[in-house]
Amino acid sequence: MKIDFDGVQAFVMIAELGGFSKAAQQLHITQTALTRRIQKLEAYLDLKLLDRTTRRVELTAVGREFLPQARNIVHDMTTAVERLKDMSQRAKGNFTLACIPSMTSHVLPEVIRSYAAQHPDNRIRLLDGASHEVHAAVLSGQAELGIAVQGEKHPDLSETVLFADPLVFICRSSHPLQASKSVSWNDMRDADLIGISSFMATRIFMDYQLAKRGIRLHGNYEVQHHATAMNLVAAGVGSAILPSSCFQEGDRPDVRKIPLTHPTVKRKVVLLKLRRGGLSPAAQAFHEVLRELSARL
Numbered sequence: 291m292k293i294d295f296d297g298v299q300a301f302v303m304i305a306e307l308g309g310f311s312k313a314a315q316q317l318h319i320t321q322t323a324l325t326r327r328i329q330k331l332e333a334y335l336d337l338k339l340l341d342r343t344t345r346r347v348e349l350t351a352v353g354r355e356f357l358p359q360a361r362n363i364v365h366d367m368t369t370a371v372e373r374l375k376d377m378s379q380r381a382k383g384n385f386t387l388a389c390i391p392s393m394t395s396h397v398l399p400e401v402i403r404s405y406a407a408q409h410p411d412n413r414i415r416l417l418d419g420a421s422h423e424v425h426a427a428v429l430s431g432q433a434e435l436g437i438a439v440q441g442e443k444h445p446d447l448s449e450t451v452l453f454a455d456p457l458v459f460i461c462r463s464s465h466p467l468q469a470s471k472s473v474s475w476n477d478m479r480d481a482d483l484i485g486i487s488s489f490m491a492t493r494i495f496m497d498y499q500l501a502k503r504g505i506r507l508h509g510n511y512e513v514q515h516h517a518t519a520m521n522l523v524a525a526g527v528g529s530a531i532l533p534s535s536c537f538q539e540g541d542r543p544d545v546r547k548i549p550l551t552h553p554t555v556k557r558k559v560v561l562l563k564l565r566r567g568g569l570s571p572a573a574q575a576f577h578e579v580l581r582e583l584s585a586r587l
Contacts, residue, residue: 297331383572388433436562452584461529485512
């Protein structure tokens, strides 16, 4: 059934203001145009809603019965449209973001703080998982945006490089290499490294560089997440090779971050979204904040 909203709105306005002249002024149309709207609505309903004389306008019995429902129709439609306009103009709303856990140490909190300052009423649902899980969440529509490590490209995903994140050596200040300005991959030969799960992109990069030099991973511990490795390093269990973005000097007492060179290995952190369709206003606003801040990294 096709609802004649213009006609319903005209009917409500006439009923509330008591006449065609005031209603036409309120709707910013001519009385002739207003009359046509009422005539069209009554023809569609095959019912008379208004009795109009030269002196007054009165509602028919059917019109009086219909008025409360008509008010609800106009109110609901007006409210819905205003909400959508508000979302568009002020980027209001909620959205879901999928993100690799390593970004939640420093990069993502800074982005969220900036976003929240500009859009304090918006809500973000965060799905944190491995890079392949982030890809899957965006592809399935669970998340509008994803922050992941660059990998094999998917034809349905748009991918934007945010920044290059070098792998670094993390150790306690008591470690023999702690005073070094930089360390090489060959220096890892005797390092007691805490392993990262083979499902993580960091482990793939690390294993490749170690294998090229015939170095086998030493250490009795393997963890799923970078944060866990960082906790074990801080506790003196061992050292680790982690993305630089996971740690800033001063985060933990007695823990050092040393550049890992020869070669410097960088993972590329990318922003993902579906190629088809657009982003919601809330997600688009976050996208812009993230791109702006990542340019400074």
